[in-house]
Amino acid sequence: MNDGVSIDRARAGDVAAIVAMLADDALGARRESPGDPKPYMAAFEDIDADPRQYLAVARRDGRVVGTLQLTFVPGLSHRGSTRAQVEAVRVDSDERGGGLGTDLLLWAEEEARRRGAAILQLTSDASREDAHRFYERLGYTASHVGFKKRIG
Amino acid sequence: MNDGVSIDRARAGDVAAIVAMLADDALGARRESPGDPKPYMAAFEDIDADPRQYLAVARRDGRVVGTLQLTFVPGLSHRGSTRAQVEAVRVDSDERGGGLGTDLLLWAEEEARRRGAAILQLTSDASREDAHRFYERLGYTASHVGFKKRIG
Numbered sequence: 001m002n003d004g005v006s007i008d009r010a011r012a013g014d015v016a017a018i019v020a021m022l023a024d025d026a027l028g029a030r031r032e033s034p035g036d037p038k039p040y041m042a043a044f045e046d047i048d049a050d051p052r053q054y055l056a057v058a059r060r061d062g063r064v065v066g067t068l069q070l071t072f073v074p075g076l077s078h079r080g081s082t083r084a085q086v087e088a089v090r091v092d093s094d095e096r097g098g099g100l101g102t103d104l105l106l107w108a109e110e111e112a113r114r115r116g117a118a119i120l121q122l123t124s125d126a127s128r129e130d131a132h133r134f135y136e137r138l139g140y141t142a143s144h145v146g147f148k149k150r151i152g
Numbered sequence: 153m154n155d156g157v158s159i160d161r162a163r164a165g166d167v168a169a170i171v172a173m174l175a176d177d178a179l180g181a182r183r184e185s186p187g188d189p190k191p192y193m194a195a196f197e198d199i200d201a202d203p204r205q206y207l208a209v210a211r212r213d214g215r216v217v218g219t220l221q222l223t224f225v226p227g228l229s230h231r232g233s234t235r236a237q238v239e240a241v242r243v244d245s246d247e248r249g250g251g252l253g254t255d256l257l258l259w260a261e262e263e264a265r266r267r268g269a270a271i272l273q274l275t276s277d278a279s280r281e282d283a284h285r286f287y288e289r290l291g292y293t294a295s296h297v298g299f300k301k302r303i304g
Contacts, residue, residue, distance in 0.1 A: 031229070041232075044228065046226035053226065069227060069228070074205065075195060075240060076174060076196065076221070079188075081195075088229045119300060119301070119302060120300070120301040147293065147294055151269060
C-alpha cells in the first residue's frame with residue numbers, strides 16, 4: 001500500500017468526490033452529470049444498505065483519491081461459489097502511475113478472500129488497453145468477452 | 153416464448169436439475185460435482201434470500217429445461233444506474249436450437265426493465281463463439297474484455 005493511503009468504505013460525504021472521478025475519464029465524461037447529485041445519492045443509499053456491496057474509497061491525508069465497487073454475487077456454478085465483482089475502478093488523475101490502482105485491486109482481492117469468494121471478476125472496455133495490461137499483471141486472465149446492452 | 157414453456161423463480165426442488173445442466177457442458181463438466189448437493193443448496197439459500205438475485209428456470213410441462221441467474225447491481229456510474237447482470241445461462245441439451253435461449257434472455261431483459269435497470273451485462277467464455285453470435289443477435293455489444301481470477 002502507498003504510504004499515507006488508506007482504503008475503507010465510502011460515506012455519503014464522499015459521493016461528490018467519487019462522481020468527480022467517474023466523470024474525469026475519457027469514457028465517463030460523456031455519461032455522468034456531476035452537477036446533479038440526486039441520482040448519485042439515491043444510488044449510494046442503495047449500495048450502502050446492501051451487505052453484498054462494498055463501495056471503497058482510497059484516501060490520502062483524508063482526501064479521496066481512488067475508488068472501486070466490490071459486489072458479492074452468490075451463485076450455483078463452480079460448486080456454489082460466490083463471485084466477487086469489481087466495477088467502477090477510478091484513480092484521481094494526480095495519482096495515476098503511482099501504484100494506487102494496484103493498492104485498490106489488491107485490497108479488493110484481500111476483501112474478496114476474507115468473504116470467501118472463489119472468483120474475482122471484472123470487465124474493462126475493449127479500448128482501455130493500458131488497463132488490460134494492468135489486470136494481467138495482477139494475475140487476471142482475459143478469458144471472457146463482455147457483452148453489454150443499454151436498456152434504459 | 154416457446155409454446156408450453158414458462159419462466160419463473162427457481163425453488164429448492166429445482167436445484168438438482170439446474171446443477172445437472174451446469175455440469176452438462178464442455179466447460180462445466182470439469183468444475184461441477186452434481187453428486188454432492190450440499191454446496192449447491194447452501195448457495196441456493198443465499199440466492200433465494202437476496203432480493204437482488206433472481207435465479208430463473210424455464211419449465212416445459214413442469215420439467216426444468218433452462219436456467220439463468222439475474223443479479224441487480226446498484227452503482228454510482230452512469231448517473232446512479234442499476235446494472236442487471238446475467239450469469240449461468242444453460243439450456244437442456246434436448247432443447248438446444250429451439251429458441252429457448254432466446255426466451256430466457258428476452259425474459260431477463262423484460263424483468264430488468266421492469267426493475268428499472270439501465271444496463272444489461274454478461275460475460276461469455278472466449279471459446280463460446282456460437283454464444284457470442286447469439287448475444288449479438290439479441291442486441292448486445294461485445295464492447296468489453298472479461299477478466300477473471302480464481303482466488304479460492
